[in-house]
Amino acid sequence: MKKGGYKKAFRAAFPYTIPVLTGYLFIGTAFGVMFQEKGYHFLWAVLMSCVVYAGSGQYLAVNFFSPGVGFLDVIIMTFMVNVRHIFYGLSLLERFAKTGKKRLYMIFSLTDETYSLLCTTKIPQGVAEDQFLFAIAVLDQFYWVLGSAIGALAGTFLPLHSQGIDFAMTALFIVIFVEQWMAGGKRIPAVIGICSTTVLRIVCGSDNFVLPSMICIMVCLILGRKYMDQDQKEEAISNAG
Structure with missing residues (x-):
C-alpha cells in the first residue's frame, strides 16, 4: 500500500x-x-x-x-x-x-x-x-x-x-x-425506476408499493444488464477512439 x-x-x-x-x-x-x-x-x-x-x-x-x-x-x-x-x-x-x-x-x-x-x-x-x-x-x-x-x-x-x-x-x-x-449518461435505470414506482403506486396503493417496486426494478435491471453493459462498452470504445 x-x-x-x-x-x-x-x-x-x-x-x-x-x-x-x-x-x-x-x-x-x-x-x-x-x-x-x-x-x-x-x-x-x-x-x-x-x-x-x-x-x-x-x-x-x-x-x-x-x-x-x-x-x-x-x-x-x-x-x-x-x-x-x-x-x-x-x-x-x-x-x-x-x-x-x-x-x-x-x-x-x-x-x-x-x-x-x-x-x-x-x-x-x-x-x-x-x-x-x-x-x-x-x-x-x-x-x-x-x-x-x-x-x-x-x-x-x-x-x-x-x-x-x-x-x-x-x-x-x-x-x-x-x-x-x-x-447525462444512461438514463434507462432512472426511467425503469420512475415507471415501476408510478405504476405500482397506482396498483398497490401508497402504503404498499415500496417492496413491489423494488422487486420490479431489480428484475428489470437484471434482465437488461447485458444490454446496458454492452452499451457502456461501446460508449467507452467510442470515447477512446
Missing part, C-alpha cells in the same frame, strides 16, 4: 460528496432537532447516528420512542422502510468483494446517497478503488453525524419546532435524482 494512499483517496472523494454534505448537514440537523424534542440528551442523537446510521430509518425511529408503540410494529415498519437496502447490497456484491477488511463497514454504511455515489462515480486515476469507495462512505457518515450533533445542540439551546422538517429527507432524494439526470 502506498504511503498517503488514504489521504489521496479522501481528497479525491471529497468533491463528489459535496452534494451529500450539503444535504446531510440539513437533514441530519433536522433529525437532531426531532430527536432532542423527545427530551433526550444531545449525545444520544450523535451516538445513534454513529451506530445505527439509517437515514430515513432514524427519522422513523424518533416516533418509536413514544409510549404505546409495540415491538412488532417497530420490526415491521423498520423492515418496510429499509428493505430496499437488500437490493442495494445485491447490486454491489462484486464491488464490495474488492474492499477486503473494509467490506463490513461498507455494508454498514450503505445509505441511499452513498449507494448512488458508489454506483455512478468513476474511480479517479491514481487512486485505489477500495480506498476511494471507503473514503466516500466515511465522509458521508461524518456529514450525517455532524448534522445530527448540530441539530441536537440547536434543539437544546434554541426554541425550535420540528413540524414539517421530516420532508428534508424526501427533498434530498429528489435533488440527487435530478442532479444525476442532468449530468
Whole structure:
C-alpha cells in the first residue's frame, strides 16, 4: 500500500460528496432537532447516528420512542422502510468483494446517497478503488453525524419546532435524482425506476408499493444488464477512439 494512499483517496472523494454534505448537514440537523424534542440528551442523537446510521430509518425511529408503540410494529415498519437496502447490497456484491477488511463497514454504511455515489462515480486515476469507495462512505457518515450533533445542540439551546422538517429527507432524494439526470449518461435505470414506482403506486396503493417496486426494478435491471453493459462498452470504445 502506498504511503498517503488514504489521504489521496479522501481528497479525491471529497468533491463528489459535496452534494451529500450539503444535504446531510440539513437533514441530519433536522433529525437532531426531532430527536432532542423527545427530551433526550444531545449525545444520544450523535451516538445513534454513529451506530445505527439509517437515514430515513432514524427519522422513523424518533416516533418509536413514544409510549404505546409495540415491538412488532417497530420490526415491521423498520423492515418496510429499509428493505430496499437488500437490493442495494445485491447490486454491489462484486464491488464490495474488492474492499477486503473494509467490506463490513461498507455494508454498514450503505445509505441511499452513498449507494448512488458508489454506483455512478468513476474511480479517479491514481487512486485505489477500495480506498476511494471507503473514503466516500466515511465522509458521508461524518456529514450525517455532524448534522445530527448540530441539530441536537440547536434543539437544546434554541426554541425550535420540528413540524414539517421530516420532508428534508424526501427533498434530498429528489435533488440527487435530478442532479444525476442532468449530468447525462444512461438514463434507462432512472426511467425503469420512475415507471415501476408510478405504476405500482397506482396498483398497490401508497402504503404498499415500496417492496413491489423494488422487486420490479431489480428484475428489470437484471434482465437488461447485458444490454446496458454492452452499451457502456461501446460508449467507452467510442470515447477512446
